[in-house]
Amino acid sequence: MGVMEFLGAVGNSFSFLYNMVTGALILWVLTVTATASAVRSLAEGRGALWGAMISTVGAVIILLLIQLIGVPEDTTNVLNNFIIMTLGGLGSGLLAVALVAEPNAVEALKFKRALFNILDYAFVWLWLSSLSMIFLFLISKLSGRIVATDHALGIMLITFLFTFLSIVLLECRNKFAKWGESVGLGLFLILVVLLVFYVGTLASVWSKAPGWILTLNSLVACSIVSTSLYYRRRGAAPLLQP
Incomplete structure (x- = not known):
């Protein structure tokens, strides 16, 4: 041998x-x-x-x-x-x-800021990614090369809608300052549920368009990172942070 x-x-x-x-x-x-x-x-x-x-x-x-x-x-x-x-x-x-x-109050404030910072980026990414997937599904359907079923498209639309509502709530976070930490934890649970639906939907269509899915998500991630870096260099609050 x-x-x-x-x-x-x-x-x-x-x-x-x-x-x-x-x-x-x-x-x-x-x-x-x-x-x-x-x-x-x-x-x-x-x-x-x-x-x-x-x-x-x-x-x-x-x-x-x-x-x-x-x-x-x-x-x-x-x-x-x-x-x-x-x-x-x-x-x-x-x-x-x-x-x-x-x-103590200092630690609670640090936690709330860090949590909302994570939620900002996560929800913006999920919103833009789900929107790009919706366009991909619709364009493929119009072109005759069906990538996703109507059921998958419906789940992605629901994900997009609830993600948008979560972003609106994040934008109004200062109005819920008294319950800020509870609101953040609630949004975290919503994010986990939406990610389950999102990943499950992508898994069902991955074999039909892996290149497009990977490319679109990479572009979304790069755009978020570049935008955040741009605002940080200018000393402004990135994304949704008030």
Whole structure:
């Protein structure tokens, strides 16, 4: 047996280390690590709340990945239960800790500003991305090369509409200063739900137009980053920040 044949045999023997199921487990480890780091580094402030949000987003991403990679149903059920019990339980526990904690005013203000900053960029990206996907679906339909079904187009329209309403609420954040943190957490949950619908819709049409989807999303991301950098150089508040 030559060297290449030997290396090939070794690679096949350890192929389980780089399959998609293992990838989901690696994401689980990264999520737990990021959650623990947030809790430990921000223990004096809103570390528990940041940890709860990180574990929630991580769980949603991993569950979507498991559904998309097409693993056997029995394996899917085991992984889903594992993710829900671990990351879901971790997030719920940290959320309970955050609700009973009493951070000082300075830490609460830092958390609110950081949360709204993240929501600004996330909702603007989702809004522009969903709008570009709607145009892609409609143009492909008019040209006779159907990329998405009417159901997928309807879900993308709903995502676009609720994202726009969320942006309007973000723009009026100062009117809800008294409930600013609660409004931010509510918008975060809405963002997670919208991302589930958005990613699920893209997954259903990805095989028909992967290049266009990737290109449009890359252009949206680059435009947001360049606009933000431009305003920061001018000393102005970027995006929706008042």
